[in-house]
Amino acid sequence: MMADYLLFASERYALPILQPLAQALQAAGHGVHAWFVDGAAGAELPAPVRMIGLHEAVALKPRAVFSAANWVPPFVSGAKVQLFHGFNVEKRSDERGHFRVRGLFDLYCTQGPATTAPFRALAAQAGHFAVVETGWPKLDPLFRDDEGASAALRAPAGSRPVVMFASTFTERLSAAPHLFDAIAAEVARGDRYWLLTLHPKCPPELFARYRSLAGANAAFFETEQLVAAQRAADVLLADTTSVVSEFVVQRKPVVTFRNRAPKPHMLDFDDPAQLPQMLERAFAPEPSLLAALSAYADSIHPYRDGRSSTRVIAATEALLNGELGTLRRKPLSSWWRALQIRRELGYWRP
The missing domain is CATH 3.40.50.2000 (Glycogen Phosphorylase B;)
Structure with missing residues (x-):
């Protein structure tokens, strides 16, 4: 079944993370759209990815939103999937850095055992998101030189x-x-x-x-x-x-x-x-x-097959099909963050 998916980024360094995923979605026959803000505003992914703005993103009602930022606009439809914008290099404490949970995502697609175990422990406590180890889409081209x-x-x-x-x-x-x-x-x-x-x-x-x-x-x-x-x-x-x-x-x-x-x-x-x-x-x-x-x-990151993007798509489908269990409601703190995001983006419609 063909569906529309949205790629979201707030910095240019997200582009090489999202591009392999865009290619995998296109290869599967899906519509791929991208909405870039802040530091990524004005950047583009190659056609046939369709670049859109805020109102188009809301009207699109995508099946899922894939974010390579540490946040995602909660008022856009679809499952919210965290792809991460980098590895955990211990620049900050866990509470402020890589393992900070903001209550905005439904699925965390982790890169390897070092991140999977901590996020699964957090998921067991919080209950409002799922975790699947997929590998990182950005590294798919690292194991091939297609072009x-x-x-x-x-x-x-x-x-x-x-x-x-x-x-x-x-x-x-x-x-x-x-x-x-x-x-x-x-x-x-x-x-x-x-x-x-x-x-x-x-x-x-x-x-x-x-x-x-x-x-x-x-x-x-x-x-x-x-x-x-x-x-x-x-x-x-x-x-x-x-x-x-x-x-x-x-x-x-x-x-x-x-x-x-x-x-x-x-x-x-x-x-x-x-x-x-x-x-x-x-x-x-x-x-x-x-x-x-x-x-x-x-x-x-134990995966060396260049197929992490395909695993991300499969994990997202498993979430949407209810195969990853029932998630709890997002915490109250996420509603406050949602209001902040609306204010930052200037969007107040339902």
Whole structure:
């Protein structure tokens, strides 16, 4: 049965999360519509996804709304499905971060055992949402290069190894201001090729500095190319960004600068002068590091088949068909949040 589905985002980094799901829905013959607000306003997904606005989203009455934000407009019809905008990288406490339940969603599609168990415990207490482990749609393209995007990003490297650099926008955690000179020196050497990017919320002056490094030994790429770049790179240099966990799913080494919660699968350092030796270690990983990478990858995202989007759709259908049990009414706190969302969006109709 063909149905209409709505994709919702409030930041541009949600686009590569929603695009694989859009493709899976289209392949199944469904109508796919997208409503983007705030930081994602003005962005688009490729046709045949139909971009719509607030009033069209309400009139659509979708079968389900898939959100890659930490909220979703409750006044739009359909099951509300949380896809997550990143992995849990412990930037904040559980109460304020990844495991915060706002009473807006009916289904949480978790990425792997590390998030499934905590959310199932929360679901057992709250009773107003279901949890299904599906894997993360954003990583579907990580295990295939359907359009050759990864190969194109890697092509200028020739036979050289490839390093990717990514950084969070959180000022106290960002490596970008501290590592620029060290990275610039590595790029100038030219023995490795660099793929450089920054979080969309990083200051414009940082973007200008890193873009200036582009040339024969480096390229700067945009957020929409993030997954393709991860597939193209051999080693990641980063900080406390969730890109670290995305990259680790491939079982590839990661070098982190002052990570907030360093773990055995990371090569963490705190002095920019150490960058050359840390990269050397990453390109010649010890067996213990490879074992730690594999164990962590299995805990956060064991799926390597590129079919997480298909599992998300199946989980949503199971919810709508009553196969996941009967959910309780949303808590009173969710009604207050719903009023806040209406006020923020300027929508007061029933």
